[in-house]
Amino acid sequence: MRGAWAGRGLLTSKDGGSTWSDPADPANGAVFDISFSEHWSNDGRALAGMWQGVWATTDSGDSWYEVSSFESGGIGMISAVAISPDFASDQTYLAGGSYGVIFRSINARATWSNVADSSSLRRVVFHPGDGTIALAAAGDGLWRSTDGAATWSHTLSDEAVLDVVFRPLHNTVYASLAAEVIRSTDGGDSWHSYSPGLAATHLGALGVSEDGAGLFVANGAIPYRYDFDHSLWEALPAMPDGQSILRFAVSPDYDVDATLLGGQLMVFGPVQMVGKVLSEVRDSILLA
Numbered sequence: 001m002r003g004a005w006a007g008r009g010l011l012t013s014k015d016g017g018s019t020w021s022d023p024a025d026p027a028n029g030a031v032f033d034i035s036f037s038e039h040w041s042n043d044g045r046a047l048a049g050m051w052q053g054v055w056a057t058t059d060s061g062d063s064w065y066e067v068s069s070f071e072s073g074g075i076g077m078i079s080a081v082a083i084s085p086d087f088a089s090d091q092t093y094l095a096g097g098s099y100g101v102i103f104r105s106i107n108a109r110a111t112w113s114n115v116a117d118s119s120s121l122r123r124v125v126f127h128p129g130d131g132t133i134a135l136a137a138a139g140d141g142l143w144r145s146t147d148g149a150a151t152w153s154h155t156l157s158d159e160a161v162l163d164v165v166f167r168p169l170h171n172t173v174y175a176s177l178a179a180e181v182i183r184s185t186d187g188g189d190s191w192h193s194y195s196p197g198l199a200a201t202h203l204g205a206l207g208v209s210e211d212g213a214g215l216f217v218a219n220g221a222i223p224y225r226y227d228f229d230h231s232l233w234e235a236l237p238a239m240p241d242g243q244s245i246l247r248f249a250v251s252p253d254y255d256v257d258a259t260l261l262g263g264q265l266m267v268f269g270p271v272q273m274v275g276k277v278l279s280e281v282r283d284s285i286l287l288a
Contacts, residue, residue: 010048012061016251017261024064029055032078032098033247038085038128047093049078054095056109067093067109075103075112080124084148086131094134094149096121102136104149116152118143123163127187128170135173135188137161142175144188155188162203163217164188168210168252176203176217181233197232198224207248207260214254218245223262239264 009023010031030051037045044060053069053076070076077097084092091108102116102124119139126149127133134152136143141157142164156175164175173184174194179201183194200219207216215226221239226232239245239262247263254260 010055010061010064014060016257016259021061024061033080033123035081035083035125037083037087039088043088045083045087047081047083047095049081049095051078052076054078054081054093054109068095068112080121080136082124082126082134084126084131085128090131090148092131092148094124094126096124096136096138100138102143102149102152115145115149116143118152119160122161123165125164125166125173127173128166128168130187133187135164135166135175137164137175142188156191163206165206165208167208167212170212174206174208174215174217176206178203181206181217195233197227197234200224205245205248205262207250209250209254210252211255214250214258214260216248216250216260218248218262220244223248223260 009029011020011023013020031048033049035047037043043058045058046056046061048055048064052071053074054067055064056067057064068074075095077099078095079098080096082094084090091106093105093109095103098120100118100120101114102118102121103112104115105112118136122137124136125134132146132148134145134149139160142155142161143152144155145152159177162176164173166173171185171187173188175182180193180195181198181203182191184191202220203217205218208214217224221242221244223236223245224233225236227234243264245262245264249261251257251259
């Protein structure tokens with residue numbers, strides 16, 4: 001994990017992932033998570049969770065500034081971040097560490113408070129339309145808050161939850177366990193299995209498009225896509241280099257452009273996060 005210090009930093013693409021900018025500060029930072037504002041097209045705000053701490057942008061990624069870092073006495077080793085959908089009024093950020101603990105700031109970074117002691121945090125998310133509801137995927141299960149992330153309850157504790165993601169602008173949320181995907185249609189209050197046709201034992205990253213047409217889960221280097229026409233999961237070709245998929249980003253217009261981004265951890269040379277574009281052409285996948 002400490003080797004990830006040599007990561008490439010924050011890169012920006014403004015052409016759907018075809019090309020990427022030079023790294024932004026901190027240029028040698030290892031990026032583990034990025035959260036985009038629900039009002040991104042208007043405020044250009046995003047939050048990045050990094051080994052050094054938390055960085056933010058308010059100009060759509062053209063520049064980044066330090067929100068908090070352990071080098072300056074703040075929080076660091078951040079594996080998951082989230083921005084409240086009501087940020088304009090509540091000024092709330094969330095950040096979680098690979099060593100557990102969910103941190104909350106209600107003044108846009110000035111101070112942080114420890115609001116929950118979880119196991120290693122994999123993902124933290126707000127309900128896209130309701131800033132009072134938040135969920136966290138952790139090594140000791142799923143955590144949920146209904147008061148703007150001020151307090152948390154342990155919703156699922158039978159096994160580790162590897163990822164959790166809301167369908168943008170909807171009440172539906174998906175979570176991945178080691179061998180199962182589960183779904184909630186009430187904002188995470190209740191859950192049921194959503195795994196027909198899924199034969200996997202090492203599930204992880206989830207991704208879902210705003211238009212609802214694209215839903216993916218990673219099983220190591222193999223992406224699975226949910227076939228809504230036949231109500232089952234189908235395996236797609238494995239990533240050629242065999243590296244596990246750590247993050248998905250699905251185009252909001254997936255039904256039109258069929259574009260999926262997958263982030264992997266390269267283990268040769270400096271450890272770094274890289275982006276690959278998977279362009280789906282109906283029943284086949286081309287690596288661009």
